[in-house]
Amino acid sequence: MSVSLLGWLWWPAAVLVTVLGGAAALLYWWMTRNYDFWSSRGVSGPPPKFPNGHGIPNPRDFHSVERALYEDFGGKRYCGLFEFRQPALYVGDPELICAITIKDFEHFTDRRDLVLSKCMEEMLVSLSGRRWKALRVAMSPAFSSSKLRAMHQLCLETANNLSDYVRETMARDGKVELKDAFGRFTMDNIAACGFGVDCNSFGDPNSEFTRYASQFFKPLSGYDMFRLLVLSIFPRRIGNLLPDRAEPAGAFFQRVVMRTIAHRAEHGSGRRDYLQLLLEIKSGTGERAISDSLIATQAVMFLVGGYDTTASLLTCAGYALATNAEVQQRAQHEIDQVLARHGGHLTFDALSEMHYMDLVVSETLRLYPPFMRIERQCVREYTLPGTELTIPPGTLVIMPVLSLHRDPEYYPEPLRFDPDRFLPEEKERRRAGVYLPFGSGPRGCLAQRFALFEAKLALVAVLRGSTLTPAAGTPPPPLPLDPGAVVATPREPTFVQVLPRHSG
Numbered sequence: 001m002s003v004s005l006l007g008w009l010w011w012p013a014a015v016l017v018t019v020l021g022g023a024a025a026l027l028y029w030w031m032t033r034n035y036d037f038w039s040s041r042g043v044s045g046p047p048p049k050f051p052n053g054h055g056i057p058n059p060r061d062f063h064s065v066e067r068a069l070y071e072d073f074g075g076k077r078y079c080g081l082f083e084f085r086q087p088a089l090y091v092g093d094p095e096l097i098c099a100i101t102i103k104d105f106e107h108f109t110d111r112r113d114l115v116l117s118k119c120m121e122e123m124l125v126s127l128s129g130r131r132w133k134a135l136r137v138a139m140s141p142a143f144s145s146s147k148l149r150a151m152h153q154l155c156l157e158t159a160n161n162l163s164d165y166v167r168e169t170m171a172r173d174g175k176v177e178l179k180d181a182f183g184r185f186t187m188d189n190i191a192a193c194g195f196g197v198d199c200n201s202f203g204d205p206n207s208e209f210t211r212y213a214s215q216f217f218k219p220l221s222g223y224d225m226f227r228l229l230v231l232s233i234f235p236r237r238i239g240n241l242l243p244d245r246a247e248p249a250g251a252f253f254q255r256v257v258m259r260t261i262a263h264r265a266e267h268g269s270g271r272r273d274y275l276q277l278l279l280e281i282k283s284g285t286g287e288r289a290i291s292d293s294l295i296a297t298q299a300v301m302f303l304v305g306g307y308d309t310t311a312s313l314l315t316c317a318g319y320a321l322a323t324n325a326e327v328q329q330r331a332q333h334e335i336d337q338v339l340a341r342h343g344g345h346l347t348f349d350a351l352s353e354m355h356y357m358d359l360v361v362s363e364t365l366r367l368y369p370p371f372m373r374i375e376r377q378c379v380r381e382y383t384l385p386g387t388e389l390t391i392p393p394g395t396l397v398i399m400p401v402l403s404l405h406r407d408p409e410y411y412p413e414p415l416r417f418d419p420d421r422f423l424p425e426e427k428e429r430r431r432a433g434v435y436l437p438f439g440s441g442p443r444g445c446l447a448q449r450f451a452l453f454e455a456k457l458a459l460v461a462v463l464r465g466s467t468l469t470p471a472a473g474t475p476p477p478p479l480p481l482d483p484g485a486v487v488a489t490p491r492e493p494t495f496v497q498v499l500p501r502h503s504g
């Protein structure tokens with residue numbers, strides 16, 4: 001009896017093994033059939049290797065992958081690699097970067113078609129072609145420098161709360177963790193400016209707003225990596241069959257904004273926040289028409305694009321100031337002088353006169369750029385200027401940020417924190433295309449001015465009344481970063497001390 005049952009089972013098992021083996025062989029062939037793409041074009045690069053496309057060790061240590069591409073495989077000019085099965089050209093030459101992102105932009109209008117969550121599909125950052133262009137044109141006025149003035153009061157309140165928070169935390173704990181303090185500031189500012197909501201994360205770090213927001217910024221789990229892999233390899237509709245962890249958060253924020261929009265439609269609003277600015281520009285027609293739900297999606301983008309990046313900038317700036325006493329003193333001296341001229345009021349005009357703090361922020365973004373790379377997708381066949389290399393539509397182009405910012409050819413003693421590198425005459429001397437914290441060209445960061453403004457305001461609000469100094473365990477410069485983080489993050493929680501100033 002059992003022998004005949006085994007006989008019956010043998011056949012289905014053999015068929016199953018054959019089918020699975022065949023499918024695996026087919027998948028392998030499909031994933032690797034492109035692997036002569038670069039060699040056939042005479043482009044060097046890391047030898048392609050199944051499954052992730054390149055054989056660079058520790059693929060989850062983004063810093064070592066970046067260093068290998070830039071320094072060992074010719075990426076300082078350009079080299080070819082694969083991201084799974086997709087050919088990507090890694091271009092580190094500043095002239096080529098300017099050509100790709102600015103001069104010949106019409107060949108590179110898009111980014112790769114990969115979004116982590118369904119709720120991000122309609123965000124400006126993810127759109128392509130004409131839909132991107134129409135929305136970018138419609139949204140740009142809301143991010144002009146003249147609109148910052150209107151936002152100043154809202155941001156100042158949050159910055160003052162930050163200043164109180166660091167002093168109170170110091171008094172209670174004897175030290176302050178930078179990412180915690182600046183993360184709270186950034187969250188409150190996004191809630192106030194992007195959503196018209198008072199989030200109060202200084203008082204209540206577990207508010208519903210903060211809890212849902214944190215869903216977007218959890219480190220990538222094994223499941224997320226698997227989902228990302230499926231989304232990278234297969235069409236989006238197949239990847240979207242896998243459960244999407246960020247979707248409940250996306251739905252929550254859509255509801256928050258839609259409720260606020262409905263309330264403002266009924267009662268009006270005197271607030272000068274981004275939500276209001278976007279509502280005021282939504283009167284276009286055709287491709288320019290912006291629905292309420294599309295506006296809500298862009299408000300969520302404010303959170304997704306603005307939280308980690310700004311908190312990273314502020315954390316690294318706080319660290320750089322605490323570990324460079326002379327720089328901090330110069331910044332405070334300027335703050336005292338400017339505020340004295342403005343009757344002690346941190347107005348928009350006073351902030352605009354604090355030029356040294358601009359240098360501090362620029363140098364922080366050089367040494368610790370929140371994003372290590374930028375990228376474009378080729379949409380029209382393109383021959384790289386000065387070369388014989390032609391790339392077809394669909395080719396991904398990756399451009400380094402961190403490697404350029406730390407290249408001693410462009411920035412001598414690159415690991416030294418020196419804001420004077422950004423004095424006007426120094427900037428003039430430097431070649432174009434070697435400073436990319438906000439990307440470059442028409443697809444560069446939409447909110448650059450706002451990000452610089454809010455970061456500067458936060459730092460000035462803290463430094464006018466307090467001095468940051470290293471705490472026990474604060475690492476010596478440069479700040480060690482987590483090599484597996486997508487956005488620059490200290491490897492360990494970074495503590496400083498916050499001492500009251502006698503003047504200012």
Ligand code: HEM
Nearest residue numbers: 125302305306309310374438439440443444445446447451
């Ligand atoms: C320190 C803070 C920030 C940094 C360093 C930063 C950096 C960047 C970078 C590198 C890019 C890609 C640019 C390119 O591909 O050339 C980008 C794009 C973008 N950023 Fe930011 N960002 C910051 C803050 C923000 C904030 C607060 C927002 C709020 C809405 C924002 C919205 C966007 C958008 C919408 C895009 C896509 C633009 C497009 O595709 O047209 N960013 N950002």
